[in-house]
Amino acid sequence: MAEQGSTPSPSDAPPAPSGPPPKVTTLGRAAAPMASSNSDFTEVPEFEVFGIPGPRGLPPLTEYLDILDVDMMKKPEEINKMQHHTSYYHSDFLIVRRGQEFQVNITFNRPYDSDRDKIAVEFVIGSSPSYSKGTYIPVFPTKERQSSWEGRIIDQSGNSVTMGITPSANCVVGKYHMFVAVATPFGIRRTRRDKSRDLYILFNPWSPDDAVFLNDETEREECVMTEMGIIYHGSYDDVSERNWNYGQFNYGVLDACLYIMDRANMPIVNRGDPIKVTRKASAMLNSRDDDGVLVGNWSGDYTFGVAPTSWTGSTDILLGYASSKMPVCYAQCWVYAAVFNTFLRCLGIPARVVTNYFSAHDNDGNLKTDIILDENGKIDRNRTRDSIWNYHCWNECYMSRPDLPAGFGGWQVVDATPQETSDGMYRCGPASVQAIKHGQICYPFDAAFVFAEVNSDVVFYSRRKDGTMDPVRVNHSHVGRMVLTKTPLKMTRRDITDQYKFPEGSTEERTVLEKAEEYGCEREKSEPPVADVDLVLPTMEISLGDDFEFEVEFINRSNQQRTVDAYVIGSVVYYTGVTSSEFLFDTPTVEIKPNMSKKELVEVESKSYMRDLVEQANLNFIVTGKVNETGQIVTAMKVVTLRNPKIMVEVSGPGKVNEEMMATVQFTNPFSFSLDGVYIRMEGPGVMLPKSKYYSMITGGSSLTWTEFFTPQRSGTTRVMVTLDCPALRQVSGQASITIQA
Numbered sequence: 001m002a003e004q005g006s007t008p009s010p011s012d013a014p015p016a017p018s019g020p021p022p023k024v025t026t027l028g029r030a031a032a033p034m035a036s037s038n039s040d041f042t043e044v045p046e047f048e049v050f051g052i053p054g055p056r057g058l059p060p061l062t063e064y065l066d067i068l069d070v071d072m073m074k075k076p077e078e079i080n081k082m083q084h085h086t087s088y089y090h091s092d093f094l095i096v097r098r099g100q101e102f103q104v105n106i107t108f109n110r111p112y113d114s115d116r117d118k119i120a121v122e123f124v125i126g127s128s129p130s131y132s133k134g135t136y137i138p139v140f141p142t143k144e145r146q147s148s149w150e151g152r153i154i155d156q157s158g159n160s161v162t163m164g165i166t167p168s169a170n171c172v173v174g175k176y177h178m179f180v181a182v183a184t185p186f187g188i189r190r191t192r193r194d195k196s197r198d199l200y201i202l203f204n205p206w207s208p209d210d211a212v213f214l215n216d217e218t219e220r221e222e223c224v225m226t227e228m229g230i231i232y233h234g235s236y237d238d239v240s241e242r243n244w245n246y247g248q249f250n251y252g253v254l255d256a257c258l259y260i261m262d263r264a265n266m267p268i269v270n271r272g273d274p275i276k277v278t279r280k281a282s283a284m285l286n287s288r289d290d291d292g293v294l295v296g297n298w299s300g301d302y303t304f305g306v307a308p309t310s311w312t313g314s315t316d317i318l319l320g321y322a323s324s325k326m327p328v329c330y331a332q333c334w335v336y337a338a339v340f341n342t343f344l345r346c347l348g349i350p351a352r353v354v355t356n357y358f359s360a361h362d363n364d365g366n367l368k369t370d371i372i373l374d375e376n377g378k379i380d381r382n383r384t385r386d387s388i389w390n391y392h393c394w395n396e397c398y399m400s401r402p403d404l405p406a407g408f409g410g411w412q413v414v415d416a417t418p419q420e421t422s423d424g425m426y427r428c429g430p431a432s433v434q435a436i437k438h439g440q441i442c443y444p445f446d447a448a449f450v451f452a453e454v455n456s457d458v459v460f461y462s463r464r465k466d467g468t469m470d471p472v473r474v475n476h477s478h479v480g481r482m483v484l485t486k487t488p489l490k491m492t493r494r495d496i497t498d499q500y501k502f503p504e505g506s507t508e509e510r511t512v513l514e515k516a517e518e519y520g521c522e523r524e525k526s527e528p529p530v531a532d533v534d535l536v537l538p539t540m541e542i543s544l545g546d547d548f549e550f551e552v553e554f555i556n557r558s559n560q561q562r563t564v565d566a567y568v569i570g571s572v573v574y575y576t577g578v579t580s581s582e583f584l585f586d587t588p589t590v591e592i593k594p595n596m597s598k599k600e601l602v603e604v605e606s607k608s609y610m611r612d613l614v615e616q617a618n619l620n621f622i623v624t625g626k627v628n629e630t631g632q633i634v635t636a637m638k639v640v641t642l643r644n645p646k647i648m649v650e651v652s653g654p655g656k657v658n659e660e661m662m663a664t665v666q667f668t669n670p671f672s673f674s675l676d677g678v679y680i681r682m683e684g685p686g687v688m689l690p691k692s693k694y695y696s697m698i699t700g701g702s703s704l705t706w707t708e709f710f711t712p713q714r715s716g717t718t719r720v721m722v723t724l725d726c727p728a729l730r731q732v733s734g735q736a737s738i739t740i741q742a
Helices: 077-081 217-225 254-262 276-282 314-326 333-347 433-437 447-455 507-518 607-608
Strands: 047-049 069-072 096-099 102-108 118-124 136-139 150-157 162-168 176-186 187-189 199-202 227-234 236-246 294-296 326-331 351-361 367-374 385-401 412-417 428-432 458-462 470-475 482-486 492-497 533-536 550-558 562-573 580-584 590-594 596-604 618-627 633-641 648-651 661-668 675-684 687-698 703-710 717-727 727-742
Touching: 069 176, 077 096, 077 102, 077 150, 102 118, 150 633, 176 254, 176 533, 217 333, 217 351, 227 333, 227 351, 227 385, 227 482, 227 607, 227 633, 236 333, 236 633, 254 276, 254 314, 254 333, 276 333, 276 385, 276 412, 276 428, 294 333, 314 326, 314 333, 314 687, 326 333, 333 385, 333 412, 351 447, 367 633, 385 428, 385 596, 412 433, 428 433, 428 447, 428 492, 433 447, 447 507, 458 492, 458 633, 470 633, 533 618, 533 633, 550 562, 550 590, 562 596, 562 633, 580 596, 580 607, 590 596, 596 607, 661 717, 661 727, 675 703, 687 703
Parallel strands: 096 199, 294 326, 367 458
Antiparallel strands: 047 187, 069 102, 102 162, 118 136, 118 176, 150 162, 176 187, 176 199, 227 236, 351 385, 351 482, 385 412, 412 428, 458 470, 482 492, 533 550, 550 596, 562 580, 562 590, 562 618, 618 633, 648 661, 661 703, 675 687, 675 717, 717 727
């Protein structure tokens, strides 16, 4: 033993800890851990004793009311699913919406007597259920005793009672366990845990008391009930469509959506608030930070996953994530938006996918997208860091915003594509569309970021040799050129640009920009003189593999001759505006007579761009130049999307519910080279689950035919959608519309 005051020897030291470190718990901080998983469950006792049993135990309870059977009335044709608009869900359980009554039928051992019998229907969600937190809710059949959920006797016949139950319009959304309890003088007896009595409660856009109430039946039908989606891409003057099966009613999708919130460790008590649910989901739909649903990939190399252009719907993605517990590869903005749309509609939050053409992704935190030119007017790619996406897809969801001043509820922007962090995580929104339109970008969440995506100026700077830069041209109208979404219940597009911004140059627009500046959005104040020479680039439709002529028109609006030293640059670009490779560089000197125009033709051979193409086959032409007589800079930009070959889809008909049909896919390789590693995917909302086929090679000029049988599950008009994808050819799609009779 060490002497007092001396240094202990090693043998005197306490033994080093061995074994695994202690499990970190809430012990000592909280009486019970926070419930954050809908799949967790705390066992509820079948009998809760009042006081202490006598020396002979409990007396026989046979003379008291007993529960023999509970019917959840969950068949699709029964009243619950019909009235709650949940008949389309493929599920073995009852699915209802909050703020609206549903019915259960209880059979007792004798007729129920309201004067002497005391019963309650109990609902439990998550672990550690608590009445005060809204995770344990008893519902009583008499008016004299009510909880946060209302209950009443609708009908009584013999030993059976039909009870109506109305969940509160702000209750937790998720999967509940249900019990029926009867009070006796000695304690409470309740039904055993029976999984068949579990039920899902969703948001309710049909209920005026729900935060997601949408008072427009057409919009509700589209933004909650419609599975068939159209996502717009391409460029603003050459809009393309991509069909998508949201599949929010497919078997297992609802459980996958609840698992996403479990995976995020989202507290159960927060899951009734659409603001918190959508903000959490915008982070969880991407894999950054939290191993969320989808891995983003813009590289063009999709060896270890599915190319973003290959997906036809959300079902495979969500079920794959829920089963593997691993992020799914790969996604780009429209895939994030489409899967997020499925999540929102599945839970009952009205949602739609929106496409913004020429969407600014500014790297400097201001409202300027900077393009740097050298003194001669040539673009300096090494110093140009900001990018403008040809298009960008995000979501809008509908909800009230009690956290904001009146008038800022309604459509809210949410975006799962990981671009910038918000409160330390890659997420965006919900941001009020009304706040964005009126420049009130101080309001949460991320309104300033979305405002910049639709309102940034494109500023061309001329960089001198000493490093100083002067703005030589400002384009106020290039960014946010057009905002599109699908027209409700139609297969056409709807222009909603006016919901995001006032007309260019209007008094209202100037007021909005001034308001945004008050909140720190810096704009370009200089107004460089407009050059008296205009550039006009053509609108062209070019098929993949074509040689073509690119025509640049120089228009002299002055009364004197003008000479322009021009640079015509053609690049293969990703849809994000990022350059993959440059295939054209021409430097014509153009002389234009006063008040005249002159056209300059540039020959483009397919071999110059084909070897470097990336998915979506975008060619970006930038023409810049310097007017010798005035020193002014002229600029013009044009994105050309090459037309891909078509894949043909034919469906046998006429179609009827539960009668087998046949879909035939045909494709011919139009090129002289072979297509290797070809995947074809096919599915149809309400008629066909996702199917795929792999072909190791399709030789040049050869054709393939694939036939698949399917059985429609419900009536109505829908589509069978097909994509073909391989490393050498992306974004080939086709579809066939069909009408299924009952």
